[in-house]
Amino acid sequence: MNFIKFFIPLAIATLFLACEGDLKPKQLFEIEFAGKTNEFRNLDSVAVSIKNKKGKTIDNVSYSIDGKKLQIQDDKLSLDVTRLGLKELKAVIEYEGNTAEITKKIKILSATAPxxxxxxxxxxxxxxxxxxxxxxxxxxxxxxxxxxxxxxxxxxxxxxxxxxxxxxxxxxxxxxxxxxxxxxxxxxxxxxxxxxxxxxxxxxxxxxxxxxxxxxxxxxxxxxxxxxxxxxxxxxxxxxxxxxxxxxxxxxxxxxxxxxxxxxxxxxxxxxxxxxxxxxxxxxxxxxxxxxxxxxxxxxxxxxxxxxxxxxxxxxxxxxxxxxxxxxxxxxxxxxxxxxxxxxxxxx
CATH class of the missing domain: 2.130.10.10 (YVTN repeat-like/Quinoprotein amine dehydrogenase)
Structure with a gap:
């Protein structure tokens, strides 16, 4: 009986940890913009954050588009890309000794009118x-x-x-x-x-x-x-x-x-x-x-x-x-x- 009492909580904990370990990055984190928009102009400075769905401890976040790392300061992301249009913003999130990559589709238009x-x-x-x-x-x-x-x-x-x-x-x-x-x-x-x-x-x-x-x-x-x-x-x-x-x-x-x-x-x-x-x-x-x-x-x-x-x-x-x-x-x-x-x- 003592064995059963010990085994059941251990099994539940192990199952819980296994499930947590199997979570995909998009189940843990999500890129969010102020105003909930995904349309911007090139050279815009955009307020960005990471929605932390499971309460992980985030150590660092970096962003890039088309392989080019973007500058971020005071939670404001500087959109500076060579080619405009529909883009995939990638965030690399370092947390609790792990690394996760998530993406978000955005639209980057011209900074000026024709x-x-x-x-x-x-x-x-x-x-x-x-x-x-x-x-x-x-x-x-x-x-x-x-x-x-x-x-x-x-x-x-x-x-x-x-x-x-x-x-x-x-x-x-x-x-x-x-x-x-x-x-x-x-x-x-x-x-x-x-x-x-x-x-x-x-x-x-x-x-x-x-x-x-x-x-x-x-x-x-x-x-x-x-x-x-x-x-x-x-x-x-x-x-x-x-x-x-x-x-x-x-x-x-x-x-x-x-x-x-x-x-x-x-x-x-x-x-x-x-x-x-x-x-x-x-x-x-x-x-x-x-x-x-x-x-x-x-x-x-x-x-x-x-x-x-x-x-x-x-x-x-x-x-x-x-x-x-x-x-x-x-x-x-x-x-x-x-x-x-x-x-x-x-x-x-």
Whole structure:
């Protein structure tokens, strides 16, 4: 009987300790913010605490995002991240000789609102009215264009004398592919297709197909540009993917944000001096995106251009942006537009 009296409490205590030891970190602790919000702006100082669910003795807490340790002082966390958007805040908690890691999803937006820009038309050039423009890019003062299958036309890539509109070279895609954005790097032309999950790589000089590649996490192909080292790819979501130009694998991504929300309408892309200029899908506007952080630093009101082109039944939206480094100007057009506009962008 004495043995039973001793054994039962011991078993209960052992079971209790075992259960305590099996508790997962999120059952012990939780990250909490003042105001119960999870949306902040970069460089905010945020009141943060650890909810101690089991009364553990906490010795130290450190916080990080994307592997970067964040500064904390007087229970205020300094949010200072390189890439904005949806993030995972990690807390490492040292307690009673143990270490626990917990996370919390938060949204970090831009610290500042976008600046407003407008445009000035420098020149107008002829553009193929039947070209359902999806990609536009300059290389050595020659214009390259990619189209989708608008109306009865096939998708194609072509090389153009931009001053006359004369087609210098063209390659049609198979009928089952809807062509999308292009970019040129290392004497290769890269082209996306829309929903086929495949892109193509061509030799620039003669459009000979060198390779094809499958998309990774991104499901669609919209726009392409490059910074001389990496390729950037939009897919209709809030993400712009960074692709290795050799393997075409999606290495990482940035997320497009303003100071108020995450944005998901980047279409055709052009990279200039650390910024990505992007057509806004279905809108007469472009956005200027910081290529490192994803912040929309500027919005360009492009209203009025569509009124200057020929009206017809297949006329569609503004799409296509290319920077000519020799002239220091941008060239824009639209789907089935009969004009190509050379413009300068300026603050409003």
């Amino acid at each position: 600046e407003i820009y407008t445009y000035e038309i420098i020149n107008e050039y002829p553009h193929d009215l039947n070209a359902f423009t999806q990609g536009l890019e300059f290389h050595n003062d020659t214009l390259y264009e990619s189209t989708g299958s608008g109306g009865n036309a096939k998708s194609f890539i072509r090389k153009i004398d931009f001053k006359t509109g004369k087609i210098l070279q063209q390659k049609d895609l198979a009928k089952n592919y809807f062509g999308e954005g292009i970019t040129i790097l290392n004497n290769k032309l890269y082209q996306l297709t829309w929903r086929s999950g495949i892109g193509f790589v061509y030799r620039l000089q003669d459009f000979k197909e060198l390779n094809s590649f499958q998309y990774g996490e991104s499901k669609e192909g919209w726009g392409l540009c490059n910074d001389g080292k990496m390729i950037y790819k939009s897919d209709g979501t809030e993400k712009i993917w960074l692709l290795d130009p050799e393997t075409l694998t999606e290495i990482s991504h940035i997320e497009i944000v303003t100071n108020k929300s995450i944005f998901n309408k980047a279409n055709e892309l052009e990279y200039v001096d650390g910024k990505i200029y992007a057509n806004v899908w279905q809108k007469e506007s472009m956005m200027i995106i910081d290529a490192e952080s994803g912040a929309i630093v500027g919005v360009i009101n492009m209203a009025g251009l569509k009124n200057k082109v020929k009206k017809h039944k297949n006329l569609d939206v503004l799409n296509g942006v290319a920077y000519n480094p020799t002239r220091g100007t941008f060239f824009v057009t639209g789907k089935n537009w009969d004009k190509l506009f050379e413009i300068k962008i300026k603050k409003k």
